Amino acid sequence: MCLCWYPFSIFYQLFEERVNLVLHWFDLWTDRQRKHLLHSLLTRGTKSQLKYCRDLLIETVPVTKVDLTSVLPRFLSLYVMSFLSPRDLCKAAQVSWHWRVLDCLWAGRCIRRGWFLPYTPGDKEFGAWKTHYVSCLSTLDWLTPREAAEMYGTLNQQSTGMTEEEEERRREKRIRQQIREKLGGEHWWLGLSPWGLASCGPTTCARHCRVLV
Numbered sequence: 001m002c003l004c005w006y007p008f009s010i011f012y013q014l015f016e017e018r019v020n021l022v023l024h025w026f027d028l029w030t031d032r033q034r035k036h037l038l039h040s041l042l043t044r045g046t047k048s049q050l051k052y053c054r055d056l057l058i059e060t061v062p063v064t065k066v067d068l069t070s071v072l073p074r075f076l077s078l079y080v081m082s083f084l085s086p087r088d089l090c091k092a093a094q095v096s097w098h099w100r101v102l103d104c105l106w107a108g109r110c111i112r113r114g115w116f117l118p119y120t121p122g123d124k125e126f127g128a129w130k131t132h133y134v135s136c137l138s139t140l141d142w143l144t145p146r147e148a149a150e151m152y153g154t155l156n157q158q159s160t161g162m163t164e165e166e167e168e169r170r171r172e173k174r175i176r177q178q179i180r181e182k183l184g185g186e187h188w189w190l191g192l193s194p195w196g197l198a199s200c201g202p203t204t205c206a207r208h209c210r211v212l213v
Contacts, residue, residue, distance in 0.1 A: 067096055081105060085131065101126035106133050 026034060042050065053111035070075045084092065084106055093100040108117070115136045121128040152172070 069096065069099070078102070078104060082108075086137075101130075103127065103129045106130040109133060110136070 026037065029037070042053065045053070068080070072080075081089070081092070081099075081102065086109060089099075089102070089105065103126065110129055110133050113136070115132060117128060117132055
């Protein structure tokens with residue numbers, strides 16, 4: 001007998017019975033089996049059906065702790081994160097993998113301090129500016145000027161061609177020259193007597209000795 005002759009109520013009743021049967025089986029299945037069924041249903045659904053499932057899930061399970069970089073536009077996300085300190089940026093890098101390679105933020109912090117990369121990072125090289133910032137900051141106080149210049153890569157730095165010891169001697173010589181110029185050629189110590197003071201003679205010293213005796 002052709003199914004098209006069945007009344008609509010019979011088809012609806014049959015559909016409800018089969019849905020109840022599937023739900024009964026669903027209650028008896030394990031978590032892995034339930035996920036397998038849901039995955040099979042979602043992969044077979046149309047775009048409108050998937051949108052319906054998305055809206056239903058949002059109403060049932062509200063979205064919390066969402067990644068702001070996936071919701072906000074990129075320029076807004078970068079603007080918000082530009083207010084973070086380097087320490088906070090390092091902490092934020094532990095939250096999301098995409099936050100670990102924000103070279104556009106680390107580059108500005110390096111350039112403001114005069115720490116330039118000695119090379120141009122490649123297109124697929126990420127995190128170069130962050131690594132350079134950490135390296136420069138960790139070696140900030142104990143590197144010699146020559147080692148610091150090689151590490152930091154500061155621009156417009158002219159090399160004098162002298163070693164560090166020669167530069168130190170030249171600096172000391174310049175300081176001594178400044179002291180001599182400050183004295184201005186005043187030979188005031190030549191007017192002192194060999195007794196230590198200009199007003200102190202042999203008679204004064206003898207009197208002091210008698211007092212001490």
